Amino acid sequence: LLAAYDGDVLMPRPCPASWTPQARLLGRPAYQVPAPADAGGVPDPFALLETVRRIRAEGGRPRVLLLSVADDPTAAVAPPELVREACEAAVAEGLHIISDETWRDTLHRPHETVLLSPAEMWPDEVVVLSDLAGALLPAAWPMAAARYPATDAGTALRARTLDILTALGAMVAGPVAAAAAHALDEPDAVTARTLATAALHGRLAAAAYHAVLASGALAFVPLAGRHLYADLGPLRGPLSRLGVTDSMELENHLSRRLEVPVPGGHRFGDALGALRVRLPTGPLLGATPEQRLKSLTSAAPLELPHVVRALGRFGAVLDELR
Template sequence: MRRTDPGGHGPVNGTSAEESAPPSSEGHGPVRYGPPLPDDGLPVLPELAAVLAGAARRGAEEPVGGGPALLDAACGYWERRGLPAPPGRVAAGPGAPALLLALTAALGGDVLVPRPCAAWWAPYARLLGRPVFHVATPAESGGAPDPYALLETVRRVRDEGGDPRLLVLSVADDPTATVAPPELLHETVEAATGAGLHLVSDETWRDTLHAPDATVLLSPAEMLPDRVTVVADLAGALLPAGWPAAVARFPAGATGGALHARVLDILTALGARLAGPVAVAAGHVLDEPEPVTARREAVVRLHARVAAAAHAAVVAGGALARPPQAGRHLYADLEPLRAALGAHGVGDAQELEDFLTARLGMPAPGGHRFGDDLGALRVRFATGPLLGGTDAQRVECLTSPAPLELPHVQRALMSLRSVLDDLRDDAQRWEPPR
């Protein structure tokens, strides 16, 4: 039987738009092409490079789940965020995907995710043969499903013989760059608890809030300590993407202890260990020394400014987008420009991806990569490519008091505005007279 999403987004029988999307002209199929996390575009912090270089002679294997020094650093990191955990409830892995794969395998059952969601969540469940069900998000933000749509989806899946056990969500979201309001998150967590689901909270972007004094970020683990596992990929704010490392914090109680042990078993079977030098670098950044925190704050400020300018260009060009609140990206809906895009042969998200990537000279993954409908004209823009084409230009952005006034940044933003403005003007010319 074909299961349907109560949020009005089509099939939820474990097949999303991402799976059914045609491959692009470069041969990027739905499995082989997963948009990477938006990179900060900047050279490695020199102090951090020195830490890695100092550990380069370390040839011993890092224990599965992380050694004592790394786990102590992870515990301190969570403690400073109001999420205390003993070392026996923390694990590290070579990137968040490895940890999510192990968690999904350990928990079993069907998986629920919001629509849209991070591009890397669903493929790992499908790799294990687990159905994935996308649930609509509310208008206010992405990352967390609407509680009523969640309950309806769980009911329908169970009525059709499914076994939903896991909900993956994100309070600071990729792809939408929004932060779920605490009141909405509370309702979603309550609904998930009532439905008997375990929650995995992806908090990769929690340290990249654009306005930290004005944005309230609450972890589901603060609301539900015994039902939530928190995962954070350090590529979000602390490490270069090419040094894969992530940490997970497991729930309190016997259930959390058993889950932690099972995840370590699976990581062992996968051989999913951090490289020794990377483990040293990960422990260093998790301790948050002043050079690391100063660099992180500077990078967040830079990308917040560029994201706000890109958002203004997108909205002025006639597209729709929520104001970005976190991360290094924004999510745009070009549905108001459908008629103009149709003249260029663009009728779905894959064609939109190809069109914008070619026109802008930068990756512009379509919404179908994130579980959104293939027919919807949605796209994620990253801010990293707007900082320039060389390390020198990108460093200049970081050190400039007015990065938006730099010529190479202005040219990049002008290119984005020009493409969208042309589409807007075409759409307006073709509007029927009222």
């Protein structure tokens, strides 16, 4: 999709780990614009305007804005007013918008969280992208969907994207395509399972969030997805005595102690010196398929012995950092 556009790419900071490398593989300049301190996935509108003007002054051609209203990595859901202001600024500057909505079906409390898609405001300017492995398909099944504007320009963009996919030999396997089509029809069983899974991850994320705060660190309030984004800057002194002085060392330390991958904030565009990490909630469900299924079907999943142990270990590892 990025290859089908021509020009420089802008995105929020922090952002999904794959975005910047994808732009660089295409030889496209990529610029990160800070997101507001209390929201992730959408750039600050004023910083966006300033960045666009600076790029043009330096001879660049800003063309595309990538954003995610239900964000990876921060697990935040951008407020509708921020989405509106950022998209207004982007459209006014002639930018096309790609809205990555992979995690929109993983809202922890869907009846309490307002998620506004840019495509609802500017349907002729926005392509909506969704990796179905976010909420509907197993992670090992590669399948994504893009929804284009119902305009001549949208039709041409879709055709260019299909040409590029064909040249790359990027085909969807038949069994995966059939499963995806079934899931996208939203039968009751799939919808119920999706809602239950999102609610369960919400409860786990809330417990993990409180453990992070109890350790003296900070974190975004998790509203979607299967992780939370923590800032361990307040623990810099004790961490330095453990030999942890940047996010790469923090990633290595926590991945070793928690025995799961814990990517540092530098992978999402944050400064290496910022002690930030993305903490997954999936491992808290259990270590085996049987434990994970039991967690999903239990009326009181946080009281299951394997979940209690996992949360206890999570809290203990964070307490060590003090």
